[in-house]
Amino acid sequence: MTSSSKKIFITIAAAILAVWVVITVIPLYWMVIGSVQDTQASATFQPKMFPDMWSSAPYERFFGKTLAWRWLLNSLIVSSVLTVTNLFFASMAGYAFAKLKFPGRNAIFWVLLSTMMIPAQVTLIPLYVLMINVFQLGDSYTAIILPTIVSVGNIFLMKQYMSTLPTSLIHAARIDACSEFGIFYKIILPMAKPGLAVLAIFTFVASWNDFFWPLLVTNSNEMRTIQVGLANFKFAESTDYGAIMAGASIGALPMMVLFFSLQRYFLQGITIGAVKG
Structure with a gap:
């Protein structure tokens, strides 16, 4: 590829990315603008790119x-x-599958991975019956949290990440009579910060x-999360779009605060395994 054709390619790629950024940002910008307009503009759901009057009434x-x-x-x-x-x-399981040797390690790991092939809709009804009818945990934090206390996808992510960490440091620590928990806490976790940051961002979001x-598992208005509450934020005669935009x-x-505070680790984590040269 010649120098001129390379410049043309870079220019076209930059233009496509600029258009994509605009398409992505406009809905977010419109949401924020719609949340600071006066009552009349909010009721018509016609937010302007630059409002004539700013108002905190929707909030x-x-x-x-x-x-x-x-x-x-609640959220x-x-x-x-x-x-x-x-x-x-997930970090403990990832370390065990990546660096420890025990009977049935590969079989257990592949059984866990096979559960990822099962659609969530298949297990939804049995899980609901288990939480509500068997354990009697309806309308509680436990019912929301317990089914996803750890996910197989996160275990797989940490296993793949910890497989890239040097095993020589683990052997050296064992020679120095460091316990397995000490190795995990003092050696593995500090080196796995980028992967843990990625995992934290994905899980929190x-x-x-x-x-x-x-x-499904909450009934009372007091136990709703912000997403469920926004979906049920309705009025009998009209929809308050400004207040909905404020809530959104x-x-x-x-999520934005979390991502920007951990973006350095996030970028390090997603480039693990990239070819250097």
């Missing part, structure tokens, strides 16, 4: 007419607990955005 209506703070607290509790439990169990399962903006804020 006041959203927090004043709903249990928004409780919904946000924060569920997402934080699931992130911590997945980091803990997935838990925060989860809608269907919290909708508030609901998206924690």
